[in-house]
Amino acid sequence: MSLTTPPRPHDPLEAVPELARFARSATRLHPRQGEPVETQSSVGGPLLWPAEEPWPLCRLEHDDQDITPFDLDLQIRHARRMSEPKDGRFDRMDFSSRLALSRQCTLDLVTEAYPVFDLLGPAPLIPIAQLFYGDVPGLPWADRYDLLQILWCPRDHTGTEYDAPYCPAFQLRWRRTDMIGEVLTAVPEPALVDERYMPNPCLLNPEVVTEYPFSKSLPPDLEDAVRDWEDRLGIQALYNNQTAVAPGWKVMGHGGYWGIIDPEPMFCECGAEQFPLFTADSGEFGGGSRSWQPIEEAGTEWEFADPVDVTIGRGYTLGLYYCPDSEHHQGRTEMF
Incomplete structure (x- = not known):
């Protein structure tokens, strides 16, 4: 299926032609629910994973915010009440203590149900995207690779120098498909997940579009020119919502x-500036970004607004950045 982004309602280059030097190509993946197989590009589908290669594990510290199945909630509340003072005092547990107890109760309950798993040890990652270069143009190092696989740990993390806190944590694999022999069929699964980070299996409908920097990333004179353009048209946030970056x-x-923090450049430890590689979003369009809905799906209302059904934070976006100098340098993530 081919999905096409409608022409932008207004062309910023007519008013601010200097923006042209900042234009970049992006590939909208347009994931739609389906049944992908390991030989297809997908979001949330199976990976073409070499049988002899160990499945990746998350060894980061988790900071789970929402991992409790609803039907266990009453048991956790009961355990919490049982641990609070019984000597007639009215003081209650502080928030941190209550949260720590809830997490421990969850681990105890799940351990009882699934004793074979080590819930506090390294956890298997899950596939988040598989991108064949023949399907998705513009990926880095096309002279060396023809497949990019992206996995993440579907739990919240404390955050590191490279990983955004309260988000999944990524791992990447760059591959040549002609070097993959026997394919892994029995894929390890984590015992504990946050359902917000569990993607629906989706097939992709890639489309190349042109993007421009978020307004606050522009040089001051161009940022002012963009604001003047919006004022003349009387459309607030026209540039950012309907022109600059596709949702x-x-x-x-x-x-x-960049909706919750101001944009900032990402730098690799080698000193090179890092650039967006992969963007996971809490939906395909909505609110001020409705104009990005594909032409072929016009009139479908919200049927295709969130096919992946992943939520980042409170409906935000998680960006993965890479170093253009080497695929072996550590990438960085940011939630915005």
């Missing part, structure tokens, strides 16, 4: 909409 799941381009 949804995509690769390359200028990344996501």
Whole structure:
């Protein structure tokens, strides 16, 4: 299926032609629910994984915020009440203590149900995207690779120098498909997940679009020119919402909409500036970004607004950045 982004309602280059030098190509993945197989590009589908290669594990510290199945909630509340003072005092447990007890109760309950798993040990990752270069143009190092596999740990993390806190944590594999022999069929699964980070299996409908930097990333004179353009048209946030960056799941381009923090450049430990590689979004369009809905799906209302059904934070975006100098350098993530 081919999905096409409608022409932008207004062309910023007519008013601010200097923006042209900042244009970048991005590939909107347009994931739609389906039944992908390991030989297809997908979001949330199976990976073409070499049988002899160990499945990746998450060894980071978790900081789970929402991992409790609803039907266990009453048991956790009961355990919490049982641990509070019984000597007639009215003081209650502080928030941190209550949260720690809830997490421990969850681990105890799940351990009882699944004793074979070590819930506090390294956890298997899950596939988040498989991108064949023949399907998704513009991926880095096309002279060396023809497949990019992206996995993440579907739990919240404390955050590191490279990983955003309260988000999944990524791992990447760059591959040549002609070097993959026997394919792994029995894939390890984590025992504990946050359902917000469990993607629906989706097939992709890649489309290349042109993006421009978020307004606050522009030089001051161009940022002022963009604001003047919006004022003349009387449309607030026209540039950022309807022109600069496409919403949804995509690769390359200028990344996501910086809605909760101001944009900042990402730098590798080698000193090189890092650039957007992969953007995971809490939906394909909505609110001010409705104009990005594909032409072929016009009139479908919200049927295809969130096919992946992943939620980042409170409906935000998670961007993965890479170093253009080497695929072996550590990438960075940011939630915005």
